[in-house]
Amino acid sequence: xxxxxxxxxxxxxxxxxxxxxxxxxxxxxxxxxxxxxxxxxxxxxxxxxxxxxxxxxxxxxxxxxxxxxxxxxxxxxxxxxxxxxxxxxxxxxxxxxxxxxxxxxxxxxxxxxxxxxxxxxxxxxxxxxxxxxxxxxxxxxxxxxxxxxxxxxxxxxxxxxxxxxxxxxxxxxxxxxxxxxxxxxxxxxxxxxxxxxxxxxxxxxxxxxxxxxxxxxxxxxxxxxxxxxxxxxxxxxxxxxxxxxxxxxxxxxxxxxxxxxxxxxxxxxxxxxxxxxxxxxxxxxxxxxxxxxxxxxxxxxxxxxxxxxxxxxxxxxxxxxxxxxxxxxxxxxxxx
Numbered sequence: 001x002x003x004x005x006x007x008x009x010x011x012x013x014x015x016x017x018x019x020x021x022x023x024x025x026x027x028x029x030x031x032x033x034x035x036x037x038x039x040x041x042x043x044x045x046x047x048x049x050x051x052x053x054x055x056x057x058x059x060x061x062x063x064x065x066x067x068x069x070x071x072x073x074x075x076x077x078x079x080x081x082x083x084x085x086x087x088x089x090x091x092x093x094x095x096x097x098x099x100x101x102x103x104x105x106x107x108x109x110x111x112x113x114x115x116x117x118x119x120x121x122x123x124x125x126x127x128x129x130x131x132x133x134x135x136x137x138x139x140x141x142x143x144x145x146x147x148x149x150x151x152x153x154x155x156x157x158x159x160x161x162x163x164x165x166x167x168x169x170x171x172x173x174x175x176x177x178x179x180x181x182x183x184x185x186x187x188x189x190x191x192x193x194x195x196x197x198x199x200x201x202x203x204x205x206x207x208x209x210x211x212x213x214x215x216x217x218x219x220x221x222x223x224x225x226x227x228x229x230x231x232x233x234x235x236x237x238x239x240x241x242x243x244x245x246x247x248x249x250x251x252x253x254x255x256x257x258x259x260x261x262x263x264x265x266x267x268x269x270x271x272x273x274x275x276x277x278x279x280x281x282x283x284x285x286x287x288x289x290x291x292x293x294x295x296x297x298x299x300x301x302x303x304x305x306x307x308x309x310x311x312x313x314x315x316x317x318x319x320x321x322x323x324x325x326x327x328x329x330x331x332x333x334x335x336x
Contacts, residue, residue: 005041006053007068015068016045022295029049029062031053058084066091070161072163072166074094082113088108094314094315096175116311119180122184127252129280133263139265143223144244145222145225148181149238150228151232152236165208170208172210173208183313186316192336195216195334197212199325204231240254241257258285260280263277
């Protein structure tokens with residue numbers, strides 16, 4: 001199947017690399033308003049360059065559109081792609097508002113095309129193993145969880161482009177950085193029903209927040225704390241998720257949540273826990289999540305099924321972020 005990327009910024013490189021490593025996949029075209037940004041994809045992948053998106057969509061050879069533009073532009077591009085019967089892969093967050101998200105999901109459904117959202121951290125070996133541990137019931141009843149992203153994004157990061165750090169096109173630490181870890185938390189613990197949050201813009205000269213702390217109550221009664229920032233000195237400090245159960249405590253962590261930090265489970269020996277830790281450490285990144293998601297949408301098209309990360313998955317993560325923002329602004333507990 002033939003892919004086309006719109007938006008040739010930083011994240012597009014990961015999409016192109018994933019396509020290159022998938023059997024039967026080809027990067028057919030790229031689209032960007034800045035011609036120079038497309039040149040590496042033309043030279044390395046033989047992609048056809050387009051400066052007009054709708055013109056590219058008229059190419060009958062293209063099967064799947066990869067939307068890698070600033071988040072605030074996702075909806076209009078996805079709607080156009082669906083209109084031309086192209087399947088859609090959209091980078092996180094799926095959009096900036098619930099109205100935009102519904103437009104994307106409805107356009108895909110009405111035009112009978114597949115829609116996948118890029119939440120690649122689900123497919124890291126440690127994330128998959130933690131999912132397996134939770135589903136096995138070994139932790140017993142879960143009481144609470146911690147979700148932490150304490151990173152550094154200096155002012156130079158936000159100054160790279162005028163859309164960075166804006167509420168309309170980018171969002172702050174929750175929308176841009178922590179949404180990956182938040183998606184994992186939701187994937188592990190189920191349906192969120194209540195949220196409460198506080199946020200601030202402490203150090204960076206941006207419109208959106210650079211520090212946020214919130215609480216989620218899940219349908220099961222589990223309470224989770226979500227703490228995120230881009231103000232940590234001098235570099236990324238921690239990305240982690242800790243699950244506290246009646247029969248076990250498990251933490252994945254490191255600067256990018258790639259490793260098991262603690263595996264303390266009733267009936268599990270230290271040797272068994274060490275074996276699990278060491279097996280992850282041998283290949284912490286595994287197959288790149290982008291590659292898994294792109295490969296999966298090809299299979300979803302062939303089998304006429306939903307992709308592995310759906311539009312509804314993207315909508316759930318976005319809903320929590322937006323309700324965190326609303327709670328912080330209104331200074332109250334919100335029911336989702």
